[in-house]
Amino acid sequence: MRKADVDDAWKHCRSSAAKDLFVRSIEYNNDGDIESVSIESRVTALLGANGVGKTGALLAMEGILNRRAYHDRSPVVRLRGSYRGKDFTIPQDESDAEITVVYSDVSRDVNYIRSRIHKMSDIDQFIKEAGSRVLTGKDADFLCHVACQSYTEISVSEIILPDDKGIESEPDDSEQDESVFPFFKVVTQSRAYDSRGMGFGEYCAFYTIWLMRRADKHTVILLDEPDSHLSSESRRGLIDSMAVIANDRKLMIFFSSHSAEPMYSMRESDLCLVYVKADVARSTLLANVKERRQLIRPLRLLSTKCLLIIVEDVDAQEAIKQIVFNFSGDLSRWVDVQIVAGGDSEVVKFVEKFPKKSVICGIIGVLDGDKREHGECASLDYLPGLHDPMNASRSFIRDRPEVLAASLGIEAARIVDAMMDIGHRDYHDFPSDLRGALGIGDQSIEIIRSKIIAAWLTDSEISAAGKELAARIFALASSRPLSLD
The missing domain is CATH 3.40.50 (Rossmann fold)
Structure with a gap:
């Protein structure tokens, strides 16, 4: 735009x-x-x-x-x-x-839509009946602009659900005959996914634009x-x-x-x-x-802070995201936390060259546990354990298959069989290999990666180390009195 x-x-x-x-x-x-x-x-x-x-x-x-x-x-x-x-x-x-007049509590409405989608076993039939429309021109531009993504194709199906409360206005005592919600499918240069694989924020952005354009x-x-x-x-x-x-x-x-x-x-x-x-x-x-x-002052912005966390790759990005948002209390509510992935050498170089007296944001580099030879540094920390997070997660799941099985809603025996088939492969491809071995292609790689990392973080020692890392990140953010002008 x-x-x-x-x-x-x-x-x-x-x-x-x-x-x-x-x-x-x-x-x-x-x-x-x-x-x-x-x-x-x-x-x-x-x-x-x-x-x-x-x-x-x-x-x-x-x-x-x-x-x-x-x-x-x-x-x-x-x-x-x-x-x-x-x-x-x-x-x-x-x-x-x-x-x-149209009223929408966007977070509530999107949460309702996602809940309905995941509970509908016949969702594909509803999508087929509704048909789909490929968005072009301004319709596509708005979504790319708001989601900050370069989508190559976006389509929407407007699904009608009879006999349910509408989702476009605050519920009241009146009955509504039907409700309509959008089901999106998108294609990027690297993957294709639909509303079931969208992040909550991405879906909120799409829903808000759809609501206004409609x-x-x-x-x-x-x-x-x-x-x-x-x-x-x-x-x-x-x-x-x-x-x-x-x-x-x-x-x-x-x-x-x-x-x-x-x-x-x-x-x-x-x-x-x-x-x-x-x-x-x-x-x-x-x-x-x-x-x-x-x-x-009314918006409590006097202590607004920004924290940039640099990690090695997407696996470390998922690990630090869960550590920060699960173990740091309300840190994300008053600190704008941005997590960026890059190679280990780039992480060290960026941290070393970043202005120490920056008034824009604080910075911390978090390397994998197997990179501890870099030593101690005020702006450098390490993920729990002594190994790459995905390698460590694979070892944990091999020993405790029931943890991941519960998250995926399958039997632990299926995890055991899958690990025997793919255990010799490169651990960097573990999420995609596991998805193929289990035959759960309906779940995105991102969701499977998230569940794998979440399973690893249930280990008592890893969890304790994760909480210590979160506390250090929290302390770093708290020590920077950045003001908004």
Whole structure:
């Protein structure tokens, strides 16, 4: 997606001369007084820390537009704007034309979709009945841009499930006849996979784009934290895509977030702060943002940190990912952790040449356990054990086949037989060799690799060493008082 196209989309999104749908203000109750925040763009971010009422504000807006009460303490009471050349005030003007609204708690909806997919034994039949559509042009560009991937082909099937709660809006007391969800298939230069093999963040990105592109023109889209599981680059890509889609389809998009990316990708006039009034329990307020610095303390960004972890290969990448996210508590919640794979010599060189006084991010190189001859170094550490993680994992599974068998949902005897067939092969190919020997081609190499590493980390000594490594990484991140400006 060209920067010029994004800039042009933002220009039109911020046009005050819009003659179609445009929500211009949100009115809220401030301890008995009705106050308002102005809306100056088709894409508005509601920013605030966890628990301040962002979700409640979005749900209240949905209830107002759907002409029903939302029974919560959200202060939002009225929306003003224009639609097809006429001003509206909702809920005050009962005669106004109906405005379509779509609400989505993206993480909840994607989790629901994935759960349904994995429980459906006849999913392939549903896909066949739905047919598939190859995405081209902007449809494909949006997904590549947000997922930060160079897909060579993307197709989608819109699967209809009868007699189930819809997934595009907050569940309520009304019954819905059917729900629709997207099932994606993608091809990259190295592999092909579908929704069943997608990472959660990747699926969230795809689902959010699908939802916006599928919406009718002149729709209000309310997205609850659509960027929660995305990388920093993907978050920026999502914001770019929102502007282009909102401009193309004349949508009004409101999304909640507690990340920093909207501060950099959007103007102050596109941002709305959601916060809790001091000393008043559950009193949520809204405010227009005049300076980005207004957001630093409410978003708890004063201690925002970035940590770059360099490892040797994809096996080590999976191992360190599980160690960091399983053994480091909430590290990933306040530190932007990026894990990059490279050869062992590159890891050492990069760590040695990285500026020691960098104010951008901290860095640590983590080598395999068989590389301990490099010795001790403040920015260099080692994975548990004395061997390559995949080699060590293969040895562990040979001795404890029942651990991996339980994860794969098969009998341990099948693991034993498979190990006898492939035990002589190069351990670097162990995940693919094991998949072939077990005949489980429906599971991706990435999933099998993850389960193999997870089995190895259940070993008591390896687990203890992993926790010590996680503690050292945590200490390194904590020692860097990086500020956001």
